[in-house]
Amino acid sequence: MRKLIYGMNLTVDGYVSAPGDDIGWGESSDELFQWWLDQERAISLFLYGRRLWENMSAYWPTGDQQPGATPAQIEFARNWRDTPKVVFSSTIDKVDWNARLFTGDAIAEITRLKAEDGGPMRVGGATLARAAMRAGLIDEYEIVTHPVLVGDGKPFFGALDGWSKLNLVEARTFSGGVTLSRYETRR
Numbered sequence: 001m002r003k004l005i006y007g008m009n010l011t012v013d014g015y016v017s018a019p020g021d022d023i024g025w026g027e028s029s030d031e032l033f034q035w036w037l038d039q040e041r042a043i044s045l046f047l048y049g050r051r052l053w054e055n056m057s058a059y060w061p062t063g064d065q066q067p068g069a070t071p072a073q074i075e076f077a078r079n080w081r082d083t084p085k086v087v088f089s090s091t092i093d094k095v096d097w098n099a100r101l102f103t104g105d106a107i108a109e110i111t112r113l114k115a116e117d118g119g120p121m122r123v124g125g126a127t128l129a130r131a132a133m134r135a136g137l138i139d140e141y142e143i144v145t146h147p148v149l150v151g152d153g154k155p156f157f158g159a160l161d162g163w164s165k166l167n168l169v170e171a172r173t174f175s176g177g178v179t180l181s182r183y184e185t186r187r
Contacts, residue, residue, distance in 0.1 A: 001114060001115060002044075002045075002113065002114050002115075002116060002117070002118050002119065002120060002121055003120040003121070003139045003140060004047075004110070004114055004120070004121050004122075004123060004132065004137050004138055004139050004140075005039075005043070005120055005121070005122045005123070005138075005139065005140045005141075005142060006122070006123050006124075006129045006132065006133065006138045006140070006141055006142070007039065007122065007140075007141065007142025007143065007144065007182075008124065008126070008129075008142075008143075008144070008156060009023070009026050009144045009146060010143065010144065010145055010146070010156045011025060011145070011146055011148050011149060011150050011153075012145055012146070012147060012148065012149055013149045013150065013151065014155050014156050014157060015150050015152070015153035015154060015155055015156065016126045016153070016154050016155070016156050017126075017153045017154045018150040018151075018152070018153040019150075019152055019153050021051065021154070022150075022153070025146060025148045025150055026146050027146050027147065027148075027174075027175075027176035027177070027178050029174060029175045029176055029178070030070065030072065031174050031175055032144070032174045032175075032176075032178055033070070033072050033073065033076070034072050035172075035174070035180070036076070036144075037072050037075060037076045037079070039122075039142065040076065040079055040080070040083070040122070041079055042119070042120060043083060043119065043120055043121065043122045044083070044084070044118050044119030044120060044121065045083070045084050045085070045086065045113065045118065045119070045121040045122075046083055046084070046085040046086070046121070046122050046124060047085075047086050047088065047110060047113070047121055047122065047123040047124065047128065047132075048085060048086070048087045048088065048099075048124050048125055048128070049087075049088055049089070049124070049125025049126075049127050049128035049129075050087065050088070050089035050091060050092060050125070051125055051127070052124045052125035052128075053085075053087045053089070053092075053095065053099075053125070054092075056080065056124075057095070057096075057097055057099075060076070060077050060080040060081070060097075061077070061080075061081060061097050062077070063076065063077030063080070064077035064078055065077075080097075081097055081098060082098065083098065084098055084099070084100075085097070085098060085099035085100070086099065086100055086101075086102050086109070086113070087099050087100070087101050087102065088102050088103075088106045088109070088128055089101065089102075089103065090103045106128060106131060106132075107131055107132065107135045107137070110123070110132055110135075110137055111135070111137065114137060123138070126154045126155065126156060126158075127154075130157070130158035133157070133158065133160065133164075134158065134159070134160055134161060136164070138185060139184065139185050140169075140182065140183065140184050140185065141166065141181075141182065141183045141185075142180065142182050143156070143180070143181045143182070143183070144178060144179070144180050145178065145179045145180075145181070146176075146177075146178050147176070147177040147178065164185060164186075165185075165186040166183035166184065166185060166186065167183060167184045167186055168181065168182070168183055169182050169183065169184050170182035
């Protein structure tokens with residue numbers, strides 16, 4: 001059975017984006033970017049909701065060709081292009097960059113993918129991830145908290161049908177006051 005990981009950058013008040021899908025509040029550093037790259041290299045399949053897919057596919061296909069791209073950004077772009085992806089959406093018609101489009105029941109498909117042999121999967125996009133969370137499919141949370149309050153926006157967590165107990169497996173502080181808390185779901 002494959003592991004399903006949900007991890008994103010978020011604000012202290014728990015939002016992955018401010019109103020208007022604004023993510024300009026993040027504290028960027030080479031150290032944090034390198035950590036994300038190391039995590040992404042271990043993923044064998046990305047699962048994207050539409051909005052995150054649109055954001056990622058607008059930049060990363062050519063991220064390694066951007067002026068001033070760091071070695072980590074170059075490697076991130078290459079890894080992103082090479083890693084298989086599933087995009088869950090009923091409103092777009094086509095995806096590319098080593099991705100396939102899935103328009104059916106997202107939870108049924110994620111459950112099917114989890115049951116397969118293979119390396120870890122990462123679910124991205126708060127709406128898709130919250131549905132997987134509610135279905136009890138998330139095995140690990142990577143919570144990268146930035147020292148900012150935005151007051152409103154798209155939350156990282158959503159309503160659950162019951163409690164989900166977690167075990168802390170890693171805690172770390174990056175430059176700029178960004179913190180990582182990585183948890184595994186107790187089964």
